[in-house]
Amino acid sequence: MSKVKNILLAGVGGQGILLASEVLSEVMLMAGLDVKKNEIHGMSQRGGSVVSHVRYGDKVYSSIIPEGEVDILFSFEMLETCRYLPLLRQNGQVIINNWKIAPPSVALGKQAYPENLTENIRQQFPNTKVVDGLDLALEAGNAKTVNTVLLGALSNVLDFDRELWLTALRKMIPERLLDINMKAFELGCQVK
Amino acid sequence: MKKILLSGNEAIARGAYEAGALVACAYPGTPSTEILENITQYKEIDASWAPNEKVALEVGIGACFGGARSLVAMKHVGVNVAADPLFTLSYTGVRGGLVLVTADDPELHSSQNEQDNRNFAKFAKVPMFEPADSQEALEYTKLGFEVSEQFDTPVFLRSTTRISHSKSAVSLGERRTDLPEPKLERNPAKLVMLPGNARKRHIDVEKRIIDMEDWSSSQPFNRIEKGAGEIGVITAGVSYQYVKEVLPDADVLKIGLVYPLPKKLIREFAAQYSQLYVVEELDPFIEEQIRAMGIEVTGKDKLSLCGELTPGRLKKGLFGEAVPSEDCSPELPQRPPNMCPGCSHRGVFMELNRAKAYVTGDIGCYTLGFMPPLSAMDTCVCMGASIGNATGICKVLSPEEQQKVVAVIGDSTFLHTGINGLMDMVYNKSAATVIILDNRITAMTGRQENPTSGFTLTELETYRVDLEQLCRAVGVEHIRVIDPYNIALTRKTIREEMARPEVSVIITTRPCMLVPRDNLERRTPLFVDQDKCTGCQACMRLGCPAINWDAVNKKSNIDKIICTGCKVCQQTCGFGAFLEYGEQS
Ligand SMILES: Cc1ncc(C[n+]2csc(CCOP(=O)(O)OP(=O)(O)O)c2C)c(N)n1
Ligand code: SF4
Ligand code: SF4
Numbered sequence: 060m061s062k063v064k065n066i067l068l069a070g071v072g073g074q075g076i077l078l079a080s081e082v083l084s085e086v087m088l089m090a091g092l093d094v095k096k097n098e099i100h101g102m103s104q105r106g107g108s109v110v111s112h113v114r115y116g117d118k119v120y121s122s123i124i125p126e127g128e129v130d131i132l133f134s135f136e137m138l139e140t141c142r143y144l145p146l147l148r149q150n151g152q153v154i155i156n157n158w159k160i161a162p163p164s165v166a167l168g169k170q171a172y173p174e175n176l177t178e179n180i181r182q183q184f185p186n187t188k189v190v191d192g193l194d195l196a197l198e199a200g201n202a203k204t205v206n207t208v209l210l211g212a213l214s215n216v217l218d219f220d221r222e223l224w225l226t227a228l229r230k231m232i233p234e235r236l237l238d239i240n241m242k243a244f245e246l247g248c249q250v251k
Numbered sequence: 252m253k254k255i256l257l258s259g260n261e262a263i264a265r266g267a268y269e270a271g272a273l274v275a276c277a278y279p280g281t282p283s284t285e286i287l288e289n290i291t292q293y294k295e296i297d298a299s300w301a302p303n304e305k306v307a308l309e310v311g312i313g314a315c316f317g318g319a320r321s322l323v324a325m326k327h328v329g330v331n332v333a334a335d336p337l338f339t340l341s342y343t344g345v346r347g348g349l350v351l352v353t354a355d356d357p358e359l360h361s362s363q364n365e366q367d368n369r370n371f372a373k374f375a376k377v378p379m380f381e382p383a384d385s386q387e388a389l390e391y392t393k394l395g396f397e398v399s400e401q402f403d404t405p406v407f408l409r410s411t412t413r414i415s416h417s418k419s420a421v422s423l424g425e426r427r428t429d430l431p432e433p434k435l436e437r438n439p440a441k442l443v444m445l446p447g448n449a450r451k452r453h454i455d456v457e458k459r460i461i462d463m464e465d466w467s468s469s470q471p472f473n474r475i476e477k478g479a480g481e482i483g484v485i486t487a488g489v490s491y492q493y494v495k496e497v498l499p500d501a502d503v504l505k506i507g508l509v510y511p512l513p514k515k516l517i518r519e520f521a522a523q524y525s526q527l528y529v530v531e532e533l534d535p536f537i538e539e540q541i542r543a544m545g546i547e548v549t550g551k552d553k554l555s556l557c558g559e560l561t562p563g564r565l566k567k568g569l570f571g572e573a574v575p576s577e578d579c580s581p582e583l584p585q586r587p588p589n590m591c592p593g594c595s596h597r598g599v600f601m602e603l604n605r606a607k608a609y610v611t612g613d614i615g616c617y618t619l620g621f622m623p624p625l626s627a628m629d630t631c632v633c634m635g636a637s638i639g640n641a642t643g644i645c646k647v648l649s650p651e652e653q654q655k656v657v658a659v660i661g662d663s664t665f666l667h668t669g670i671n672g673l674m675d676m677v678y679n680k681s682a683a684t685v686i687i688l689d690n691r692i693t694a695m696t697g698r699q700e701n702p703t704s705g706f707t708l709t710e711l712e713t714y715r716v717d718l719e720q721l722c723r724a725v726g727v728e729h730i731r732v733i734d735p736y737n738i739a740l741t742r743k744t745i746r747e748e749m750a751r752p753e754v755s756v757i758i759t760t761r762p763c764m765l766v767p768r769d770n771l772e773r774r775t776p777l778f779v780d781q782d783k784c785t786g787c788q789a790c791m792r793l794g795c796p797a798i799n800w801d802a803v804n805k806k807s808n809i810d811k812i813i814c815t816g817c818k819v820c821q822q823t824c825g826f827g828a829f830l831e832y833g834e835q836s
Contacts, residue, residue: 105588126563168800
């Protein structure tokens with residue numbers, strides 16, 4: 060039986076994390092694997108932290124990733140990345156979107172946004188890739204395609220047929236936004 | 252057969268469809284809300300939002316008495332509201348099958364308590380299925396309808412947040428089309444619960460539970476999965492998944508029907524192991540019943556009564572192993588939810604804070620008025636409680652202190668159970684002030700229609716309740732209808748009505764920012780003229796997420812991508828620093 064792989068998506072409500080984890084799960088399902096996906100979305104639209112667990116393999120039981128067994132932390136926001144680092148395996152992989160969103164205490168001037176995050180993360184997890192998601196999304200033509208840019212970057216480190224990704228995107232993204240998202244995905248794929 | 256990914260809630264909706272249900276009714280509540288939202292895709296089912304859970308269940312009961320299969324859904328605390336019809340429905344039994352979904356929320360991801368509704372099954376003597384993934388959610392919903400008719404009983408389906416909101420692969424079936432047509436059929440001895448009839452029905456209820464106990468020991472939904480034969484585990488629902496993860500070699504008795512328990516099967520299983528665990532979240536519901544059978548088990552002596560399980564928490568409980576958690580980095584700034592930019596509730600709470608009001612609060616997006624910097628909520632118990640709480644606290648305060656008391660409640664919550672409180676407030680001559688934050692939607696749970704929105708669940712236009720008339724009808728004489736974006740007016744009105752030694756109601760009228768049909772409200776964003784801003788931080792009292800404090804330059808600025816142009820901040824600034832793009836500075 061092949062081992063179950065675990066991807067934890069993290070970020071802030073409104074960043075399109077839930078759609079990204081939807082596309083990701085669809086890819087796994089089309090690849091013929093068992094998939095479970097789990098998220099808490101009670102208050103997510105009001106700017107709180109959001110996480111989504113995606114697990115895939117021959118047979119998946121728990122939809123929550125066992126603590127300390129995250130293979131890839133796929134994060135949409137710098138600070139949120141740090142919150143979930145303790146859940147990563149040793150030698151786990153990190154993909155971070157280079158985007159800082161001030162939490163309320165920072166916006167109110169009560170706390171400072173932590174500094175040198177990338178360096179600190181790299182020190183613990185050398186296998187860390189930083190993506191300029193917002194820049195690439197703007198290059199694709201819409202800031203809201205950040206999630207698709209990031210999926211492109213993720214697709215590079217996962218071993219699934221490119222066609223599966225494109226089919227999943229076509230299935231999950233509304234017709235009128237498809238072209239721009241395809242472009243965003245492409246830009247994400249080119250990130251080294 | 253091709254599989255698709257469904258959430259537990261989507262699977263329950265699908266299950267109702269496949270079972271041939273004709274009616275579905277609910278009041279929204281996380282994590283149950285998407286069940287009804289998804290049922291609307293099946294045009295064969297009449298789907299509707301009720302103003303509260305009691306009405307939702309009563310509508311479901313009516314349909315079932317008419318001979319149709321009906322599904323009723325609510326969050327765990329909703330069952331408290333619906334408990335009155337529920338307990339007697341247990342006596343009448345059903346005609347068409349009735350499945351009541353209770354979506355519990357261990358860990359309080361989005362709730363005011365984490366009550367374990369399996370206790371309701373035992374209390375009301377209503378059988379309860381508990382699925383462990385989306386496929387089971389679909390199957391058990393269908394099974395629920397069959398069992399409901401077979402044993403003449405309503406049936407509970409218990410979900411939890413991790414079942415309702417997780418997606419897993421499901422194969423679909425066809426809809427049943429061979430059910431009898433609903434029509435009137437009188438049966439007063441069964442359906443009119445006067446003492447004489449109810450006494451007889453009670454005997455049937457007790458017999459039904461014993462019959463089901465015997466029957467369920469041989470049903471496939473209670474199954475044994477053989478492992479290495481050393482440890483035995485009894486579990487149900489989502490806990491089953493964690494057991495398989497953490498104890499892959501254990502022998503597992505997975506229970507699908509958690510009430511009544513399959514005692515015969517449990518006895519046979521338990522006899523084989525010297526080490527027997529019961530793994531369940533929250534209360535020792537299964538454990539206590541097994542102990543009462545005289546069987547020794549390990550359970551809540553190792554696992555917490557509070558919060559949900561995870562694979563790590565199970566491991567830690569059983570073997571004492573330390574497991575990492577995301578709370579390991581407490582020094583990181585937290586990211587709690589906040590009202591949206593332009594939310595019509597925000598200015599009201601800023602003014603309540605400034606007026607030093609004692610706010611008896613209620614449940615909705617406006618509960619976030621508790622968070623700093625608004626910090627204007629002193630109590631919050633359950634839906635509708637704000638008004639009764641205000642009446643009660645005023646009874647024991649001096650006249651000066653009474654004037655500080657303000658009940659704050661949303662439109663959906665007011666119609667849910669607040670209106671009864673208001674009736675009492677007038678009837679018993681209280682002096683408190685009530686603010687109804689009418690944003691014309693049930694926003695907190697993801698924007699569902701309600702009787703103040705003018706639309707139904709299926710987006711049909713309908714009568715819009717006139718809150719002002721409604722308050723007048725229960726006898727409120729002083730009613731002020733205000734625009735909450737007008738801060739001076741909001742301040743003046745709140746202070747005047749707080750000072751009035753009689754019941755008064757203030758109704759605010761701006762819609763929720765996130766309702767698409769009201770998007771016209773979204774206007775040009777503002778910016779902060781950096782020359783005019785003195786860094787006094789008066790605007791920071793609003794806590795609008797679009798306003799950021801620039802700690803280096805000591806000035807405010809606005810994120811124009813998320814600012815909705817509500818202009819509330821403009822009115823907090825004494826230096827005219829908040830300007831519209833294009834406006835001269
Ligand atoms: C008995 C019960 N049912 C449902 C819920 C879930 N719930 C929480 S707040 C809310 C309604 C909020 O709507 P409204 O009062 O209009 O305020 P808004 O969120 O729009 O500001 C609901 C349905 C609950 N907490 N308790
Ligand atoms: S969803 Fe609507 S009511 Fe809730 S915080 Fe946002 S704007 Fe306010
Ligand atoms: S106008 Fe002011 S208060 Fe309104 S959303 Fe924009 S920044 Fe926030």
